[in-house]
Amino acid sequence: MQTEDDAPLAVRRSRRTNRQLQKRFRDMLPEPPLPLPPQDADLLLEVDALQANSSPSMTPNVPSPQADPTAQSARPPSKSCAVLTTQKNSFGLFRVYDEESIPNANNPEDQSGAGPLLAHRLNAPTSQTLPGSVNPFHPYPNESSWLIGDWYWNQGVQKSKQNFKQLVGIIASADFRSEDLRQTNWTAIDRQLGSLGSVVRDPSQTTSMTAGSEEWEAEDGSWIRRVITISVPFPRRFLHPGPRNYTISNFYRRSLLSIIREILSDPARCRYFWFEPYSLRWKHSDGVDDIGVHGELFTSQAFIAAHRDLQSAPLDPSTSCTLPRRIVALMFWSDATQLTAFGDAKLWPLYVYFGNESKYERCTPIANLCSHAAYFQTICIFCLQRTNFNRFQFSYLIISKIL
Amino acid sequence: MEHAGGDKLPGDPLFTHCHRELFHAQWNDLLDDEFLHGYEHGMVFECGDNIKRRLFPRIFTYSADYPEKYVCTFLQAYLLKKLWPQGSHSQYPQPWWMSMSPVPHP
Numbered sequence: 212m213q214t215e216d217d218a219p220l221a222v223r224r225s226r227r228t229n230r231q232l233q234k235r236f237r238d239m240l241p242e243p244p245l246p247l248p249p250q251d252a253d254l255l256l257e258v259d260a261l262q263a264n265s266s267p268s269m270t271p272n273v274p275s276p277q278a279d280p281t282a283q284s285a286r287p288p289s290k291s292c293a294v295l296t297t298q299k300n301s302f303g304l305f306r307v308y309d310e311e312s313i314p315n316a317n318n319p320e321d322q323s324g325a326g327p328l329l330a331h332r333l334n335a336p337t338s339q340t341l342p343g344s345v346n347p348f349h350p351y352p353n354e355s356s357w358l359i360g361d362w363y364w365n366q367g368v369q370k371s372k373q374n375f376k377q378l379v380g381i382i383a384s385a386d387f388r389s390e391d392l393r394q395t396n397w398t399a400i401d402r403q404l405g406s407l408g409s410v411v412r413d414p415s416q417t418t419s420m421t422a423g424s425e426e427w428e429a430e431d432g433s434w435i436r437r438v439i440t441i442s443v444p445f446p447r448r449f450l451h452p453g454p455r456n457y458t459i460s461n462f463y464r465r466s467l468l469s470i471i472r473e474i475l476s477d478p479a480r481c482r483y484f485w486f487e488p489y490s491l492r493w494k495h496s497d498g499v500d501d502i503g504v505h506g507e508l509f510t511s512q513a514f515i516a517a518h519r520d521l522q523s524a525p526l527d528p529s530t531s532c533t534l535p536r537r538i539v540a541l542m543f544w545s546d547a548t549q550l551t552a553f554g555d556a557k558l559w560p561l562y563v564y565f566g567n568e569s570k571y572e573r574c575t576p577i578a579n580l581c582s583h584a585a586y587f588q589t590i591c592i593f594c595l596q597r598t599n600f601n602r603f604q605f606s607y608l609i610i611s612k613i614l
Numbered sequence: 615m616e617h618a619g620g621d622k623l624p625g626d627p628l629f630t631h632c633h634r635e636l637f638h639a640q641w642n643d644l645l646d647d648e649f650l651h652g653y654e655h656g657m658v659f660e661c662g663d664n665i666k667r668r669l670f671p672r673i674f675t676y677s678a679d680y681p682e683k684y685v686c687t688f689l690q691a692y693l694l695k696k697l698w699p700q701g702s703h704s705q706y707p708q709p710w711w712m713s714m715s716p717v718p719h720p
Contacts, residue, residue, distance in 0.1 A: 437643050441635040446628065457632070462640055467649050468657055471671060481662030508674060517672055534668040536656060544677035561644075566674050587640055590632045 239302075299494060304504065307490040309515075311522060312535075314487040350403045355391040360400065433469055437462045439588070457590070464585035470563060471539050474582065485509040485567045486537040488518045508540055508566030540566030545587065559587040 231237070293310040308314070351357035358381045366374050381387060440458045445451060474480050491510045494501035508514055521536050542564040550556040561584045564573050573580050649671065656668035 439636065439639045439643060441632065441639050443628070443632055443635075457636075459636070462643065464640075464644055466646070467644065467671065468652050471657070471669065472659060475659060475661045475669070478662035484661075486667070513674060521670055532656075532658075532668060534658060534666055536668045536670060539669050539671045540674045541671055542675045542677075543673065544675075546679050585640065585644055587637065590629060590636055 303494050303496060305492055305494065305501075307492060308487065309489075309519070309522075312487045312518065314485075314489075350400045352395055353388075353391040354386065355388050356395040356400075358387070359392065360397075364404075433465050433473070434463055435466065436460075437464060459588045459591075462585070462588050464561075465583070467541070467563070467584060470582050470584060474565065475539075480568075480580075483568060483572065484565070485569075486535075488515045488538075490515060507570055508542070514538065514540060514566065538567075542566050543584070559589065561585040561587060 295308045295310055295313065297306045297308075299305045346352065348354055348357040351360055362374070362378055362381060366377055382389075438458060438460045439462045440456050442454045443457045444454050475484065485507070488509045488511075490512075491504040491506055492501045493504050503512075505511070518538055521538060543561060544564070545559065545561045547557055547559040550558060562581050563584045564581055568580055572578050652669070652671055656670045658666065658668050660666045
């Protein structure tokens with residue numbers, strides 16, 4: 212007692228040990244994902260019995276209107292299928308899977324954490340994307356050359372003091388070897404970098420690629436140059452009324468299926484690709500009914516409905532195919548882009564994202580999940596007039612364009 | 615659709631028509647026979663995880679800006695005609711996005 216009295220007041224003061232921040236200041240971190248159902252649905256009950264006390268576990272049940280209203284609304288009642296419901300996590304979220312499309316063991320969610328794909332891609336050595344290549348700095352022969360090349364191309368067009376410091380940092384580092392640079396053929400490397408798609412490419416198409424090939428080439432394997440012809444119905448006021456063909460010869464596009472093949476042949480991309488949809492639902496701790504949670508495309512009603520339609524659709528009877536039928540969700544977007552501050556150089560690209568990938572991955576620019584599918588062409592009015600306008604109409608066009 | 619791609623010639627139905635026709639023709643080329651076959655019968659492909667699947671490409675969304683959206687509006691009906699030609703409607707149900715009306719511009 213005596214010693215306590217001698218201690219400073221701040222130490223003697225009684226404190227609450229279970230102090231917590233106010234609820235509004237607490238940072239609630241995302242829950243780790245729930246374990247997925249066992250791969251073999253038949254073993255489900257056994258696994259359940261074994262893990263009766265472990266949490267969380269999966270329980271198979273037949274859908275009731277309360278348990279899975281999405282399923283009831285999305286398909287006729289006669290085709291009801293068993294669903295698997297995960298246990299609720301601390302936020303009250305749980306998932307409802309169709310029994311026939313349970314994700315396999317290497318499902319994206321098994322590798323939890325923020326931005327798994329991005330982390331994987333950033334950590335993955337470059338050699339992973341270059342099958343058969345031993346040198347991770349390809350096309351640069353060694354690390355020193357790669358550092359200098361990266362500094363030249365990627366650190367801005369105009370040199371600043373910061374760029375200079377970066378260069379000094381590269382040269383002054385202990386790993387830098389100036390003798391490595393002497394053998395480097397910079398022109399050949401730049402040409403190789405400039406040839407489209409030569410760095411990352413479907414291994415099955417590497418044979419058709421030649422170093423130094425032109426950027427757009429029909430035999431490039433992925434980009435195709437197409438000639439498009441439309442019929443223009445010229446009105447009576449034109450020199451030659453009636454339908455006339457108008458042709459553009461430089462519509463560049465890729466085959467959509469080849470884009471899918473390229474993406475899915477990459478193990479890193481495929482690993483985080485959701486083929487099996489589920490319904491994400493939320494139930495309040497006191498509540499009885501659960502409600503659907505909007506989030507990813509692969510948890511949306513549209514995706515689930517399309518997936519179920521696909522499972523129940525009759526296939527071509529000539530093929531007795533037992534392969535799993537899965538949906539690849541294409542999400543297009545296009546926006547005409549002005550390329551220069553002055554002049555009218557512009558592009559109208561068509562991009563494609565895959566809805567099977569998480570939106571948190573898709574919105575990360577450096578994850579590089581967007582693919583270019585095509586570059587649309589627009590009508591060139593001056594080309595159009597060349598054949599069929601008289602001089603007066605042409606000058607009218609010029610004036611109206613300027614004004 | 616007043617213009618597409620920046621060439622402004624308001625009020626001329628000929629150019630409106632041409633822009634739309636060209637856009638549709640390019641989409642017509644993009645959705646080639648290979649894609650349509652894959653859409654209908656699937657594409658057997660061994661993915662990067664060494665699992666062979668029959669993949670069916672499906673178009674879920676199409677995002678576009680204000681002027682382009684009107685080109686795309688016409689595209690809905692156009693794609694419907696291309697992907698579901700006469701007589702096959704019953705076999706392949708119409709996806710939800712085909713029946714959606716375009717979102718009005720704010």
